[in-house]
Structures are given as C-alpha cells and as structure tokens.
Amino acid sequence: VSWTASVSSLCLEGYRCVSAGALMVFAEALFVALAMESTDGLRMGASVAKLRLPSPNSSPQFAPVVVNLQSLPAVTAMTADPMSGVGFVAVHLPAVKMYGVSSTVFKFYTSDSSFTLYGKVDLSPYFPEGAVVQQLTVDPSIHQLWAAIPSEDYVRTISMDLYDVKAVVPGWADTRGGTPITITGTGFLNIPTAQFHCLFGERNSTNVTVLSSSVAVCDAPAAALDEGCAGIPVEVAMFGRPTANQVPVFRRASPIIVDISPRRGFHSTSTMIKLTGYGFASSEWALCKFYSPASAAGGGSANKEVVVLGNLTFLTSQSVLCNQPAILGGMPSPTYLEVSTDGFVFTTSRQQYEVVGEPAALALANPAGLASFLYSDVQVRLETYVLQVIDSMGHLLLDFDLAERRIEVHLDAQYSTAYLPDAYEHAAENSQRLEVDRPVLLCSRGTCGLSHGVSSAHGVATFSELVINAPLVGRYTLNFTHSSFASAVTFQFEVRFGRPRTLRFLTRPPTTSPAENHINR
Numbered sequence: 077v078s079w080t081a082s083v084s085s086l087c088l089e090g091y092r093c094v095s096a097g098a099l100m101v102f103a104e105a106l107f108v109a110l111a112m113e114s115t116d117g118l119r120m121g122a123s124v125a126k127l128r129l130p131s132p133n134s135s136p137q138f139a140p141v142v143v144n145l146q147s148l149p150a151v152t153a154m155t156a157d158p159m160s161g162v163g164f165v166a167v168h169l170p171a172v173k174m175y176g177v178s179s180t181v182f183k184f185y186t187s188d189s190s191f192t193l194y195g196k197v198d199l200s201p202y203f204p205e206g207a208v209v210q211q212l213t214v215d216p217s218i219h220q221l222w223a224a225i226p227s228e229d230y231v232r233t234i235s236m237d238l239y240d241v242k243a244v245v246p247g248w249a250d251t252r253g254g255t256p257i258t259i260t261g262t263g264f265l266n267i268p269t270a271q272f273h274c275l276f277g278e279r280n281s282t283n284v285t286v287l288s289s290s291v292a293v294c295d296a297p298a299a300a301l302d303e304g305c306a307g308i309p310v311e312v313a314m315f316g317r318p319t320a321n322q323v324p325v326f327r328r329a330s331p332i333i334v335d336i337s338p339r340r341g342f343h344s345t346s347t348m349i350k351l352t353g354y355g356f357a358s359s360e361w362a363l364c365k366f367y368s369p370a371s372a373a374g375g376g377s378a379n380k381e382v383v384v385l386g387n388l389t390f391l392t393s394q395s396v397l398c399n400q401p402a403i404l405g406g407m408p409s410p411t412y413l414e415v416s417t418d419g420f421v422f423t424t425s426r427q428q429y430e431v432v433g434e435p436a437a438l439a440l441a442n443p444a445g446l447a448s449f450l451y452s453d454v455q456v457r458l459e460t461y462v463l464q465v466i467d468s469m470g471h472l473l474l475d476f477d478l479a480e481r482r483i484e485v486h487l488d489a490q491y492s493t494a495y496l497p498d499a500y501e502h503a504a505e506n507s508q509r510l511e512v513d514r515p516v517l518l519c520s521r522g523t524c525g526l527s528h529g530v531s532s533a534h535g536v537a538t539f540s541e542l543v544i545n546a547p548l549v550g551r552y553t554l555n556f557t558h559s560s561f562a563s564a565v566t567f568q569f570e571v572r573f574g575r576p577r578t579l580r581f582l583t584r585p586p587t588t589s590p591a592e593n594h595i596n597r
C-alpha cells in the first residue's frame with residue numbers, strides 16, 4: 077500500500093511549511109518534523125505532524141515545537157523510545173550554524189490522547205562553541221538517548237538518560253522515615269536489569285514500588301543528622317545512573333501535642349478541636365487521625381482497628397485545629413487523636429479522645445462505691461443512685477443526649493427464711509403460708525409505691541431519696557429501666573439485722589405485791 081501526503085497539508089493553521097527535516101514511523105503512525113513560517117512571513121517555527129497508518133485519509137495531528145521565532149529553524153533529526161512512547165526531535169535555531177548556538181532536543185508524547193510537547197534539553201551549556209545535532213538514536217538496553225554532532229574533523233556524541241523526576245508528593249517527610257513519597261517523572265522501567273531505586277540525598281529508599289513508566293512510590297528513609305532546612309533532592313537511579321533534577325523534599329520532626337479541647341465529640345456532627353503543643357508546621361498534606369487499636373473493638377470479626385482522618389488547619393507553631401468529621405457511629409475506647417505533617421507518619425504524642433455514638437443503654441455510675449449491705453431499721457434510707465445514658469461503646473452521652481427520659485426503678489426481694497418472724501413457722505405448720513413474696517414498697521418523699529420514676533437531663537437521672545420501711549433480712553435488687561432500652565440496670569444489696577439500739581426486759585416481776593404475801597425475788 078502506498079500513498080502520498082502533501083507537505084502543505086501537514087502545516088499548522090496560519091503557517092506554510094518550508095521543509096520537512098525529519099521522518100519517523102513509530103507505533104503505526106508517520107511523524108514528520110517540519111520547519112514553517114507564518115503566512116504573513118513575520119513568524120517562524122517548527123512542529124511535528126502525526127498521520128495514522130495505513131489510512132491515507134486520516135487527519136493529521138499537530139504538536140507545535142517552537143513558534144513566534146524571528147528566524148527560520150532547521151529540524152535535523154527525530155527518533156522515539158519504544159519503552160516509554162516518547163519522541164525526540166532536534167531543532168537548531170536558527171537554521172544556519174552560528175558560533176555559540178547549539179541544537180535543542182525537544183520531547184513529546186506520541187500517543188493520540190497526549191500528542192503534546194512536554195520538555196526540552198538545550199545543548200548549549202555542553203557545546204559553548206555551537207553544535208548541530210544530525211542524528212538521534214535510542215539505546216534501549218541502557219535507556220539512553222544518543223545525539224551525533226559531526227564537525228569538520230570528527231563526530232562528537234552526547235548521551236542523555238531517558239528518565240527524569242518532575243515532582244514529589246508529599247513535599248514533606250517525617251524525620252523518622254517511612255513516609256511513602258509518590259514520584260512522578262518519565263521513563264521509569266520496572267525490569268530487573270534496570271535496578272530501579274530512589275535516593276533521598278545520599279540515602280537509598282527502604283521500600284520501592286514502580287507503578288508505571290511515570291509513577292513510582294518510595295518510602296523515605298530516616299533523616300541524616302546533618303540534613304538542613306533547605307530540603308534534600310529526591311532522585312531515581314537506573315542502570316547505576318541517578319537523575320540530577322534536584323526536586324526537593326523537606327524533612328520535619330513530628331510535632332508534640334500537649335493538650336486538646338474539647339476531648340469528646342458526637343459522631344454525627346463535625347467537631348472542631350484545638351490542639352496545643354509545639355512543632356506544628358503549615359503543610360498542604362497535614363492531617364489529623366482518630367485511631368482506635370484493634371484490641372479496643374472487642375473479639376470476633378469486630379476486632380479491627382478503626383481509623384478516621386480529618387483535616388488539619390494551621391494556626392501557629394504552637395496550635396492547630398483538627399476537624400473531627402461526621403461518621404456513622406461511635407468509636408471504641410480508647411480512641412486516640414494524632415497529627416501528621418506529611419499525611420502519613422503520625423505523632424507519638426497522642427491524646428485520648430471520645431467519639432460518642434447514639435444512646436443505647438443505661439449505666440449505673442460508680443457501682444463499686446455503693447454499699448453492698450444495709451442494716452434493718454424502722455426506716456432504711458438507700459444511697460443516691462446516678463443513672464447515665466451511654467452509647468454502644470460505653471461512652472457517656474451527657475450533653476449529647478437532648479431527650480428527657482423517665483427512668484423507672486422498682487425493688488425485688490428474696491427474704492432469708494431463717495430470720496423470718498415466728499409467725500412464719502407457725503403458719504407453715506397449719507398449712508397457711510405467710511405472704512413473704514409480696515411486692516416491696518419503695519418510698520420517696522413521703523410517697524410509697526411499687527416503683528418510682530425520675531426524669532433525666534443531659535443524659536443523667538439521679539435517685540436520691542429512696543426509702544424502705546422496716547425491711548426484712550434478705551437480698552434486694554433495684555431494677556432501673558426505660559422503655560427505649562432493652563436491658564435493665566440492676567444493683568443488689570443485702571439487708572442485715574439491725575444494729576443494737578435499746579435494751580428491753582423479756583420477763584419481769586410486777587412492780588407491786590400484796591403486803592400479806594411477801595415473796596423474795
């Protein structure tokens with residue numbers, strides 16, 4: 077199959093083509109490097125045109141190399157790298173050789189989706205007397221571009237590595253090491269012979285992953301003691317040759333958190349927390365983290381660590397703001413708040429924080445501090461019992477509970493039959509059972525009944541004036557309930573024999589006797 081394409085059809089709009097300086101067939105396309113001038117003759121330039129093969133009717137694509145020149149350039153050579161799909165074209169400005177002027181090698185993407193120019197290498201610093209590149213070739217075995225520059229007496233060559241570093245993210249790395257740095261560039265090879273590795277200053281990365289020809293991830297090593305504040309260059313090396321692009325990453329020690337306020341937030345509401353300490357820095361990658369270790373989540377499938385990330389706002393070197401985002405539910409205890417300057421390595425000076433969930437149950441405050449037994453009396457006053465609303469993780473709701481709940485309490489009793497009144501045994505002998513399983517009445521503020529209720533406020537209900545009248549010896553159970561919670565909160569105590577208070581006669585003689593019947597007693 078043969079076809080002809082007019083050079084004039086390959087020019088940019090507003091220009092006419094003067095010469096075709098180089099041709100290349102690559103990746104099923106014909107690339108033509110052209111020198112051109114504007115139709116008014118005032119502007120000069122060069123471009124690369126691309127035609128898909130084998131269709132003679134395909135519309136060309138254009139990648140302008142240089143435009144708006146005052147003199148006509150010469151396009152002298154072109155080649156492409158089969159591994160990266162990058163093309164190279166040599167352009168000499170101006171077209172005639174002049175002392176002190178050398179060629180410039182331009183780089184362009186060859187794919188249809190990104191057929192654009194993206195870089196250049198000016199050879200003037202290497203050939204100050206002037207040089208014109210007449211041929212370009214790629215050595216794929218060592219990933220290098222070679223340029224041939226003939227002169228009157230000999231041919232000079234210069235090699236250029238076909239890989240470079242363009243940017244690193246994040247631009248900060250903790251001095252302890254371990255921050256994964258994403259390196260973008262071109263020409264990365266993930267083959268054993270390339271021996272791809274990353275350099276942070278003079279230190280090798282501890283972990284390297286090549287994701288594509290333009291992206292690699294390298295963990296930053298621990299910082300050297302002599303590293304300054306200006307940052308250290310991040311380079312990549314292949315075939316034993318490192319780049320020299322000098323893209324820096326800055327090292328920063330983790331900040332120290334001294335205090336946080338507030339120390340708790342509700343799960344469904346975003347909460348702004350102020351952290352105070354020292355060593356905070358303004359960084360676009362800074363984050364705060366709410367972290368609950370796996371052991372806090374309990375056993376079974378739920379035994380997984382929980383991590384929630386929030387945005388960090390820099391205020392001063394001694395204070396920052398952390399945004400606790402809204403999440404689906406509370407977090408297990410303990411949950412810690414940590415910060416990171418680089419978004420990956422977090423502080424060791426963490427602070428404990430609570431993310432409170434929805435109301436789930438009642439809990440008795442300080443049950444260990446309540447008396448486990450009381451003494452029987454005509455009237456026994458119970459202790460003060462404080463009931464608190466908690467979430468499924470055991471966090472107190474407190475001010476996060478906006479509902480007013482009526483908490484009920486009633487009393488169950490198990491009497492000790494060994495210490496029941498004598499009437500019990502007498503009734504048993506006559507097959508008449510004494511009613512000892514009768515409900516126990518609770519009294520509060522002069523009112524007695526089967527149960528009493530107290531309304532909660534801010535997730536707390538206090539029972540402070542409960543009384544039992546003349547209780548029998550036995551074991552008693554207080555049951556605190558609310559209709560919205562499945563389980564009751566119980567507290568058991570014993571009623572023991574009352575303490576000695578008075579001394580009484582069981583039997584005694586009459587206080588008087590007849591005068592005629594004196595009896596000595």
